Amino acid sequence: MSIELTLPPEWEDDERMNFLFSDFKENRDVNTKDWDSKIDFWTSLILKIFRSRGTVCINLQELNKIFQRKGFVPLGLGTVIQCMARCGKIQRESEFAANVDCGWVSWGFGLLLVKPLKWTFSTLLGGSGVTLEESFVVIELVKEKAAELLGVCWNSPVANCSLLSFQELQTLSSHVCIDESTLCMALLQLQKEKQVTVSLHEGEKIVKFSQPGQDRVSSVSDVDLGIYQLQRSERLLEVRVEALGLEAEKCKEEARVLLREGKKSQALRYLRSRKRVERKADRLYVQLENVKGILDRIANSETDKLVIQAYQAGVSALRLSLKDGTVEGAESLVDQIQELCDTQDEVNQTLAGGAHNSTDADTDELEDELRSLLENSTLDGPSMVPEVPSHPLSPVRESGSLCDDLLCALPLVPQSHFNITDEELEKELSRLTLADTCVSCFHHLNISTT
Numbered sequence: 001m002s003i004e005l006t007l008p009p010e011w012e013d014d015e016r017m018n019f020l021f022s023d024f025k026e027n028r029d030v031n032t033k034d035w036d037s038k039i040d041f042w043t044s045l046i047l048k049i050f051r052s053r054g055t056v057c058i059n060l061q062e063l064n065k066i067f068q069r070k071g072f073v074p075l076g077l078g079t080v081i082q083c084m085a086r087c088g089k090i091q092r093e094s095e096f097a098a099n100v101d102c103g104w105v106s107w108g109f110g111l112l113l114v115k116p117l118k119w120t121f122s123t124l125l126g127g128s129g130v131t132l133e134e135s136f137v138v139i140e141l142v143k144e145k146a147a148e149l150l151g152v153c154w155n156s157p158v159a160n161c162s163l164l165s166f167q168e169l170q171t172l173s174s175h176v177c178i179d180e181s182t183l184c185m186a187l188l189q190l191q192k193e194k195q196v197t198v199s200l201h202e203g204e205k206i207v208k209f210s211q212p213g214q215d216r217v218s219s220v221s222d223v224d225l226g227i228y229q230l231q232r233s234e235r236l237l238e239v240r241v242e243a244l245g246l247e248a249e250k251c252k253e254e255a256r257v258l259l260r261e262g263k264k265s266q267a268l269r270y271l272r273s274r275k276r277v278e279r280k281a282d283r284l285y286v287q288l289e290n291v292k293g294i295l296d297r298i299a300n301s302e303t304d305k306l307v308i309q310a311y312q313a314g315v316s317a318l319r320l321s322l323k324d325g326t327v328e329g330a331e332s333l334v335d336q337i338q339e340l341c342d343t344q345d346e347v348n349q350t351l352a353g354g355a356h357n358s359t360d361a362d363t364d365e366l367e368d369e370l371r372s373l374l375e376n377s378t379l380d381g382p383s384m385v386p387e388v389p390s391h392p393l394s395p396v397r398e399s400g401s402l403c404d405d406l407l408c409a410l411p412l413v414p415q416s417h418f419n420i421t422d423e424e425l426e427k428e429l430s431r432l433t434l435a436d437t438c439v440s441c442f443h444h445l446n447i448s449t450t
Helices: 014-021 032-053 060-066 077-086 093-098 107-111 139-154 166-172 180-192 222-260 264-321 327-379 402-409 422-449
Strands: 057-059 090-092 135-138 196-201 204-209
Touching: 014 032, 032 077, 032 135, 032 139, 057 060, 057 180, 060 077, 077 090, 077 135, 090 093, 093 135, 093 180, 135 139, 139 166, 139 180, 139 204, 166 180, 166 204, 180 196, 222 264
Parallel strands: none
Antiparallel strands: 057 135, 090 135, 196 204
16 A cells, blocks of 8 residues: 555645654643644554554654655654653563563463564663664554454354464465564464463464453363364375375376377386375375364364253253242142132122123013003004005106105095995094004104113
8 A cells, every 4th residue: 555645634734744844842841732733643643554554563764764755754753652652552562572471371482473572671762762673563553453363263264273373374364464573463462362372382383262252262282282183184184185186197197198109018107106196095085084084073072062061051040940949839829820710700700690680670671661551552442553455556656745645655445335424434534543643652662672
């Protein structure tokens, strides 16, 4: 990434940059505002640039090279480094490595990582100043890089490997840690956070990371070393089997070429070599399958161990949940519930029976009243309702009044002479009127009763 792309806009302001490139006053109290503004500017710019570069270490010589402008370098960068160190934002590489908890991992393991370090404990920040080549670790950046490295290892295909060689880790994290120094600083930070441990085995540096969900990494055990040896043997056997396969194919091709050229004896020699290589590859393949079988058994045993632990936790939880519960207590609760249900049923039946009896009483009274009305209607006189005519009615004629419709609905007047006087007709009309009144009253009584 181009450094110019990360420089602030005021980098082109000559007046502003002349002030920022000038040296600091010997006493901060002379002008506190100017002193603090220059410190804040260079501190934030250093963090921004080195974060974009992907590195976590700085030195005065590199800073002068990066911030050179029009042939001039900032005169106060040494003071900026001292202020950052006093505030805890940076730390010497040697001091950063020495701060690893010696009670958790020996300092000898830390020496396996850091190379080369400038052991300058005698050079204090307030004394002879900061040398050009003295390297400092930016604490904020190394914490970010350590978290990123741990995430890469957790999400990589080798996450199930208990141990990794330092070379394998370099290859795995090459896109995160651009150089070995950055990787070493990130590992030291993870050592401080107890998320990784580094040890030496048969002259080889090996690294063990914590697993997701663990607060801290466990120490390297004999089981871890055994699994590491098996995994390394597996990778070595895979490479050798693949190489032998290629060699066998090469011998086959050579034999085909020689046979085409008529050199049958030489072709037979290559075929014998091919058979010998294939037998060797078969033996190595059997060994490879045995190693893979052992690793699978180890992995299954770890899974079985987790299942057993889950069973044990479940049994303990079930025992605690049933601690205060007994069969007698459960039976007592069931009896109480049944008694309450019976009581509720009795109450419901009582309430339903009272309402039903009240309704029956009201119905009986209404029926008696209806019977009385019917008897009174019978005593008033016999029903004089005329019989229904048996012959068809005449067609209904259109009329503009209700009376005309009623007259049309009546039966036709007989044409024969019955010798009925007008008085008899008047009496018959009165009886019809009385009968209609009784029927109307009966109908209204039925409606009200319903």
